[in-house]
Amino acid sequence: VTQIRIADGRARGVELANGEFVPADLVVCNGDTAWTYRHLVAPEHRRHWKDRRIERGRYSMGLFVWYFGTKRRYNDVPHHMMVLGPRYRELLEDIFKRHVLAPDFSLYLHRPTATDPSLAPPGCDTFYALAPVPHLDSGTDWAVESERMRAAIARRLSETVLPGLEDAVVSSHVMTPQDFQDRLWSFKGAGFGLEPLLLQSAWFRPHNRSEDVKGLYMVGAGTHPGAGVPGVLMSAKALEKVIPHVHA
Numbered sequence: 001v002t003q004i005r006i007a008d009g010r011a012r013g014v015e016l017a018n019g020e021f022v023p024a025d026l027v028v029c030n031g032d033t034a035w036t037y038r039h040l041v042a043p044e045h046r047r048h049w050k051d052r053r054i055e056r057g058r059y060s061m062g063l064f065v066w067y068f069g070t071k072r073r074y075n076d077v078p079h080h081m082m083v084l085g086p087r088y089r090e091l092l093e094d095i096f097k098r099h100v101l102a103p104d105f106s107l108y109l110h111r112p113t114a115t116d117p118s119l120a121p122p123g124c125d126t127f128y129a130l131a132p133v134p135h136l137d138s139g140t141d142w143a144v145e146s147e148r149m150r151a152a153i154a155r156r157l158s159e160t161v162l163p164g165l166e167d168a169v170v171s172s173h174v175m176t177p178q179d180f181q182d183r184l185w186s187f188k189g190a191g192f193g194l195e196p197l198l199l200q201s202a203w204f205r206p207h208n209r210s211e212d213v214k215g216l217y218m219v220g221a222g223t224h225p226g227a228g229v230p231g232v233l234m235s236a237k238a239l240e241k242v243i244p245h246v247h248a
Helices: 033-040 051-056 089-096 142-159 177-182 229-242
Strands: 003-007 010-015 021-023 027-029 062-070 080-083 107-110 125-133 169-175 216-218
Touching: 003 033, 010 027, 027 033, 033 051, 062 142, 062 177, 107 142, 125 142, 142 169, 142 177, 216 229
Parallel strands: 027 216
Antiparallel strands: 003 010, 010 021, 062 125, 062 169, 080 107, 107 125
């Protein structure tokens, strides 16, 4: 989708990159709300979510995610695990206040094969390691930093909960805040939309029923009530309450 077409203040459908127009009585967007308003809804249709308001918002952290498979199993590692770094408060300040990529990190380690071994070939494991990092306002050149950070995470895991990891990896894929922006259309590459501050949470987030465009509805982490699996599921329930149902 390259544009939400609007006429007489109402969403009329979406335009696609190949030039096709898909007409619709209603448009429901489950993409990043800030990106949607900033890039898919023309400015003249936005009295509430103006460019300045969107760009002055405070956005959540970015995510560095390394997906990898190993040619051996790590049976002592559970489905979910935290691998904390040497700092806590200071690291959060680097991410959220100073917006700098720190040399250290804390990780969430996910091993789904602990629950379902069929997700990897016999005798193998699959993982992802997620490190909170600043969003793209940090100015980090992820084309340069991505492999350095992946290697540092591999060393850290090899020294702690995944011994011998660096020699066991057989598949690898990395996502950075740059990928979140370029591939997933996440504003500033933020992983969870607007930062959950008091005046950016719940009712103060972009509403499920667009404040600017009739017939346009939002659902997901970027809208009411917020990010996280419970918040996203509640967003779907809220959408069900506000969207008009047409009965044949």
